Amino acid sequence: MYNITQAQPTPGNTKWFQNDRFGLFIHWGTYALAARHEWVKNIEAIPDDIYDKYFKHFDPDLYNPDLWAKAASDAGMKYFVITTKHHEGFCLWNTDLTDYKATNTPYGKDVLTPMVNAFREQNMKVGFYHSLLDWHHPEYTLDECHALKNNPEYQEKAKNRDLNKYVDYLWGQTQELLTRFGKIDILWYDFSIGKSDRFAGKGKNEWRSEELIKFIRGLQPEIIINDRLEIDQDVKTPEQYQPREWVKVDGKPVVWEACQTFSGSWGYHRDEQTWKSVDMLVQMLIDTVSKGGNLLLNVGPTGRGEFDERALNCLSGMGKWMKNHGRSIYGCTQAPDVFKAPQDCRLTYNPDKNRLYIHMFSYPFGGFFMDGKEICDRIEYAQFLNDASEIRYSINGETVSFNIPVIKPNVTVPVIEVYLK
Numbered sequence: 001m002y003n004i005t006q007a008q009p010t011p012g013n014t015k016w017f018q019n020d021r022f023g024l025f026i027h028w029g030t031y032a033l034a035a036r037h038e039w040v041k042n043i044e045a046i047p048d049d050i051y052d053k054y055f056k057h058f059d060p061d062l063y064n065p066d067l068w069a070k071a072a073s074d075a076g077m078k079y080f081v082i083t084t085k086h087h088e089g090f091c092l093w094n095t096d097l098t099d100y101k102a103t104n105t106p107y108g109k110d111v112l113t114p115m116v117n118a119f120r121e122q123n124m125k126v127g128f129y130h131s132l133l134d135w136h137h138p139e140y141t142l143d144e145c146h147a148l149k150n151n152p153e154y155q156e157k158a159k160n161r162d163l164n165k166y167v168d169y170l171w172g173q174t175q176e177l178l179t180r181f182g183k184i185d186i187l188w189y190d191f192s193i194g195k196s197d198r199f200a201g202k203g204k205n206e207w208r209s210e211e212l213i214k215f216i217r218g219l220q221p222e223i224i225i226n227d228r229l230e231i232d233q234d235v236k237t238p239e240q241y242q243p244r245e246w247v248k249v250d251g252k253p254v255v256w257e258a259c260q261t262f263s264g265s266w267g268y269h270r271d272e273q274t275w276k277s278v279d280m281l282v283q284m285l286i287d288t289v290s291k292g293g294n295l296l297l298n299v300g301p302t303g304r305g306e307f308d309e310r311a312l313n314c315l316s317g318m319g320k321w322m323k324n325h326g327r328s329i330y331g332c333t334q335a336p337d338v339f340k341a342p343q344d345c346r347l348t349y350n351p352d353k354n355r356l357y358i359h360m361f362s363y364p365f366g367g368f369f370m371d372g373k374e375i376c377d378r379i380e381y382a383q384f385l386n387d388a389s390e391i392r393y394s395i396n397g398e399t400v401s402f403n404i405p406v407i408k409p410n411v412t413v414p415v416i417e418v419y420l421k
């Protein structure tokens, strides 16, 4: 039908990924008890023996991953990515390779297996985030991002470490994660560090990324791997901003996923107030898909094992919109260039159904127009997506004039679904 922009082919299976568009990121670890950002150990340069209090009090007695998965599914999310281990080194599963794990806390149980099962119950794909950084491992060397890089005692303790022993650990835990939990759809490593005046960097040579990627694909051939091993793989991962256009590598469009927080912190942050409105979140999702991308939105669960009220409100607000508008997101992508978005609108397009979706970020008074020969030639029928109520229109020259009601439909972002000839 149309020559639409397509992402470059990928080694992993990104077909479902580019269809599903919308996922949940979860950052959960000992930092949830500090409740003031997942980088708290770094921000406050907390020595291990003091930071240990969070390990010793990790007891999420209200943890019920079925509730998490239901909230995500009801929000319209189709996959999730969980921090199996974040930078502080704490592991959510019963790994054989360290004692710094959930099973050794007062909670005493593996929290990863029930989580994977709960999200699969909701027919959601499974992604594992895994930190390359590790501020707890005895062989992890100091670098520009290390929590204790300025701690003289720790500098002394860390000076003869062998990073290769840590990288062997990284490989070993990767093997555990990719062989103990069934089919894993996404592996989300995080992140490689540039060289600084004081410290060496950690990148593809240190992680042994090329061999690691081969190893991973040998274990899970379809898996999607992100770009943070310092070798581009299946998906680019812009973070905490909205790209202005389809993300490109060497001038060619690629599969991309923006990861964003609801508030200013990935980990649970009790006192952080910069929570995005549902309007803003819905517009971010639409804007992302209008540029051919995915959106991975993050929740930081509490130390009791719950999504807090603020997160649940965001998820349910998005779910309310997605319930009636999901078909302008799923299976959709950037619209063909021949269609020009009306003012304050974003377009998405479903190539299989040949339908165009006009997302109205502001609601005009008295008239709504779309210019261009193509829309005039190809429009066959139009309706509000939320209630399938017809939107009548007239064509004058090369402009379609939509006859929209004065009162905006009671939805976050009204969408006009245009059937094309």
Ligand code: FHN
Binding pocket: 027, 038, 039, 190, 191, 239, 259, 266
């Ligand atoms: O340092 C992490 C941060 O805590 C968070 O996990 C984000 C999520 O993409 N990644 C790193 C910052 O880029």
